[in-house]
Amino acid sequence: MRVLPGVQAHCLAVGFFVLMSAISAGCGVNAPPESKPKPTDALTTGATESPNAGNARLPFAQPVIRSLRSSRDSDWFREITADSGLNFTYRDGSESGFYQLLESVGGGVSAIDFDQDGWQDLCFAGGGAIHRQNDSLTVTGRHQALYRNSGGSFLTDVTALCGLQAGQLYTHGTLTTDIDTDGFPDLIIAGYRGLQVWWNAGDGSFLETSARHGVVSDRWNITVAAGDIDRDSLVDLYVLTYADWTPDLARVCHNDQRLKDICGPTGFPGTRDLLLRSDGHRFHDATDQAQLVAGNRGLGIVSADIDQNGHLDFFVVNDVEENQLYLNSGTLPLKEDGVLAGVAYSSTGQREGSMGVDLGDFDGDELADLWYTNYSHQDNSLLRNEHNNGFLHYADITGLSGVSRKWVGFGTGFSDFDCDGWPDLYVINGHVAYERLDSPYFQPPQLFRNDRGQRFTDVTDIGGAYFEHSRSGRGSACVDWNNDGAMDLVVVHQNEPVSLLQNQNAAESWIRVRLIARNTERTATGAKVSVRTSERMLTQWIISGGSYLSSNDRRLLFSLPDEESVTVTVTWLGGMSQTHRLPPGNYTIIEGGRAYATP
């Protein structure tokens, strides 16, 4: 059989054929000189020196195209930011015009019920600013913001009231955890050359206790994941760090338009993440014991019991480096198995520029699949759990390839937005470079409906007006802010107000589960909850990390068909499981104890 030229991937042959037919038919005297197909271009913003180049337009100087479309009843989401009283903007410092890599990372949001009133409050990282002092640059921070949720109808800025204003750290990621297991959730905020621990006093106030708790790091800290790695009932911390970078006025890079733009990350080696173990009073560096890799440019992390052996694992996604899968056997060191588990590279074995990450059961087989978002010209990656025998890339055959390659994906996650029992996906996009030809700075978010675990369909056009508006999105969290049983979204943008998107879909009924662990850390990170309906099993995990720089609502929400009751099985970290037969509603389940309805 003859195969047409151009059908195979023998690029050289194809290239020569096309070129000759295109521009010089009939004059092919010689074969071309030796050359071979070349690897894809590097992923950096480029560093083509161009002494006469201008500057890329800074974000504030770029036109923003607002969607004129009004909200429709059939939309999945309605933006209610203004009506809710939420009014906060993360600042990246780009307005100073220094084109520093620091500006590109962005900030996150934490869902936290800090006053334990049953309504999810929201905490936002503040970012910072970059200043020039003589011939050098200095970095300063902006304080975070805490909004109290009043009954799912209004959000009030209580930052000052709660004492969260202090701190001059340029910040990125925020984590909700309970570091002292007192039942009141605390906050850990990561930033450039520092960490903040905001200890919740339980009386509505927070105290910054990073020094007291020994939670310190002078690296470029991106975010933190928490969990009990040694099952001693205490919270341990995984501090995700990015690169060995310092601000530098003299460093100049140019983008694909030969304009001065942000320098890409590949010029800066990754730094070593930190593992901090708690002794109940203070945290101690256990990085060496854990044998974390020597350096990685981490941007996303999710922790859960991924291999279902009863111990907390970590999946770390990196920027233009191999991802790591740290498997925990109960004693340190952790075993790094990313490459052999099939989660380190793209489906073709290439390094990816990865940012947001999540874990969920997309195909209903009760196993934890992985999902992460990538740089432009790369597909986002869906990894199917092969019955705990590694992972296989599934974006290709689930309709998720080719649909996001124009965009740079950040905040993301599985969530059953249309309340049909199958976790859908959302992706918040936005470029890191200011003015590239191939992919704009402002980018639209995306929404994908899960079609019964077989395919994902792009349903962005019914997402609502928000989904028609391009922004530079970063952190995001799923949170049922009005407790109506449909998961809402909170999104953080670069230098634009955050958005609260209220889900307009309605579940016929739902069950919501909050877990309190006794044998491991209190918030039960790593526990698995399975809900048996008349149709099938629904499975979710209590995770730490996930999405990008953010913490989701830690209560697990399951949409149900119209049923009187369902069987809920909790598998705690350590392997103990307990089952309850429960009617739809809100529940708190205590490890080894009962499940009680909560308002």
Place this chain on the structure above:
Amino acid sequence: MPLPDFLRLRAIPAAVLLSLTAVSVGVYAFMRADGNSLVPLRRAAQDLFSTESDRESAAQRLVDLTIPMLDRSDTTGSTAKLYYLGAAPLTGVDPSAVSVPPAKELFAMETVDLLSIARLMYHTRRFGPADQLVEISLQRQDSRIDALRLAIEVRMDLGRDVDVLRHADEWIQLEPRNPRPHRVQAMVHRNHGRWDHFIISAEKAVDLTTPVDWVLQIELIDGYTHLGRSDDARREFDRLARFRPELVQMAPVTHSRLLLQEGNYRESGSIIRKYLSEAPDDTEALLMLGKLELAQGDLESAIQTFERAKKSDPADEQAYYLLGQTCARSGQRELAADYSNLHRKLLDAKVRMYGMEQQAAREPFDAQIRYQLAQSYREIGLKDLADFWDRAARGVAAAQ
């Protein structure tokens, strides 16, 4: 302005030039009377490019036409000398028999001659000189499209893809309805695996091409499948099947990949296996079959298939990656680690050597960079590629 590289040729011994002229003078004495015009030379050069069978004779004719003009000291004489130098390697005559015109003369030559001579240089593998003549042509506005076309051709082979894209952009501005510059851009992007860009250019080329160019159409479908855009690929593939069903049989790899993405493992496997029975060394097809076997849980077959892919192209890091993945799933973790290490080495080496290969493309006479590439490939165990670059280096060194 410094002398172009190719003008740094040896001075021609006067005696050689004189004897060469004396031999030819009788034969072409009739030309001398009409020796003021470059038109016959241009025509002969054109004939040379359009001649399929007797290219050597055409080149000889061009050389012979130049001889009556070689002793002129004006621009016409300089142009003739360059034509002589351009065609000489195709005839076996000694190029050093003719002196190279001074650099300032090049700027006085007509663009049409610069381009003709550049084309001769290019097709006789003198890429640097060809590029320099093209560059002079590009500084002018006449014969613009011809200059852009030749610049694309020459610079493509020099690995200057950014310039190629830029020239194609200009060509598009000048001829917005011409599909060819879009095809050029599509090809550049395809060679780099930039499928997103490939699709944009290929779609434009398809739109502008009438009647339908089904080969280009298949390439576009192939691009869609590389991006996982199976809906687009299916739509165009069905169109192809409706209008040119015989071509479907000739695009088995694309068809199989599309079916794989649609979850139709059985038919995908059947097509790719049939194709491999006829083209057993097609690495891309082997990788696809292996992935199919891996997805179906047939680990043993997948390992065998990936082994075949590795053997067929030892420089393809994907084969090592997939071998590592499959061995890990089959419990052969040590072997998996070995393959994975090799995959990572290759990945790193390719990033490093990409720069070196680009340099080699820019410097066609640089033997040293080729030796370095050979050495680098040998260090990571890629003997075939090392031998390739060794041969290339030796070839370049011998030519000097």
